[in-house]
Amino acid sequence: MKRLGLIAIMVFGGLLFSISFELPDLGDARSPASTHVSPYYIEQAIHDTSVPNVVTAILADYRGYDTLFETAVIFSAGLACFFLLRITDRKAPKARFYRHLATGLTLRVEKGGRLPEDTKEFERIDSAWVPSDVIINMTCRLVVPFIQLFALYVIAHGHHSPGGGFQGGVIFGAAIILYAISNNLRRTLRRTSERTSALLGSGGVIIYLGTGLLCILLGAGFLNYSSLSLVPGLDPVSARSYGILIVEIGVGIAVTAVMVWIYYNLASAGKLDEGL
Amino acid sequence: MIWQLDLIILLMVVICGISAISIRDLLGSAIMFGAYSFMMCLLWSIMGAVDVSFTEASVGAGVSTVFFVAAVFRTTRRTRD
Known part of the structure; x- marks a missing residue:
């Protein structure tokens, strides 16, 4: 299956690559886009x-x-x-972690435990918290x-x-x-x-x-x-x-x-x- | 337009693209994808498409890399294939 995918990619990639030589050059003034579409906008946009x-x-x-x-x-x-x-x-998460700001101690509060949410001394931290x-x-x-x-x-x-x-x-x-x-x-x-x-x-x-x-x-x-x-x-x-x-x-x-x-x-x- | 610079950046695009799909570590893959986006952004600005390059820099190299890293952080860094 992997080899099949590789062959398909090689074939279509080669096809795209060979076709890319037929594309007009970058900034070619005679390409269809530059002769019909672009000039109107480039000339008229500022007036319109x-x-x-x-x-x-x-x-x-x-x-x-x-x-x-x-x-x-x-x-x-x-x-x-x-x-x-x-x-x-x-649902409340299984355990929450709190950090005592003054000492840097980490509290693990199990489900149903009393949460120190409203005190200024504790800060809630993520379980993957790094200092x-x-x-x-x-x-x-x-x-x-x-x-x-x-x-x-x-x-x-x-x-x-x-x-x-x-x-x-x-x-x-x-x-x-x-x-x-x-x-x-x-x-x-x-x-x-x-x-x-x-x-x-x-x-x-x-x-x-x-x-x-x-x-x-x-x-x-x-x-x-x-x-x-x-x-x-x-x-x-x-x-x-x-x-x-x-x-x-x-x-x-x-x-x-x-x-x-x-x-x-x-x-x-x-x-x-x-x-x- | 300096063609040597153009060629170097184009080579970097190809290298970053191939390494982004072949690295086994998904976090590394996300970062290589960001580098790929940044190289594409340089290429767009060389070609004079400044608006596209701006979008590529902000969306491709900026926010989408963050999204990939966040997704890897919440799932796993390993890939099975």
Whole structure:
């Protein structure tokens, strides 16, 4: 069976490799894509949408449907992780571990034992806890706000530079995940709960869909942002630019929340109890 | 575009890809996959597709590696085949 697979891979790999010589060269001006499709967008995007970054204009305006369903795919990935992994029965775990902060002693509290939850002297720790490193804690605490700021910059500046809602959302989610790794999962859950991430994930998709429906209500096609120019002080071109911005923010919120949501379910094996 | 640099990065992509599927330790495999994503990201930016390269760096080399490591942490590091 293994040999058969190897032969199949060799044959189809060789076929792909031999066909790749027939592909047009990188940046060939006479290739079909460069003669029919690209010139329109490269020349007209700035006049149509006043967005200098052509990629953003294509992704969020000309091909808005694609990005809408991409966001929906991301959201369904988060939903699938939730349904596959999340364990909802609220049985207490077998044993919990507590650390006395002053002495560093570890308590193991069996099921049914009295839990020192509300005292300031004990801190609950994961069963796979290792003594936390001061360098890691401090570095992450310093770096996380800057990562979040950079993520907001990437979302807001997607019109002018590479980036946009998707990348910015992933970076923002990565900042929260970094916080969860360097501290612990329960502290992160107190700040951004599972409910928050699920609601924000669907909220981002709804922002995108709502923008499209608003365009219909204002008298143009689905996701045709030029109809937003009915808002006073906007001409059709800058209305398309603002429409792209709203949509990018929606994508950013959805992607951030879903990344965090997937991480919660994966790192705690669905219990949302003890993290990585 | 320097073709020597291009060739080195392309070779690294192939090496990382093959090692990611052939390493027996799943944690090592996840890390090799992250390295593969980073090399692909460099390759995209050499070809001038900066947006794709940005996505590859944040999603492929960043978050998906964390997801793999989390999954390995909750299951097992060994593979049976």
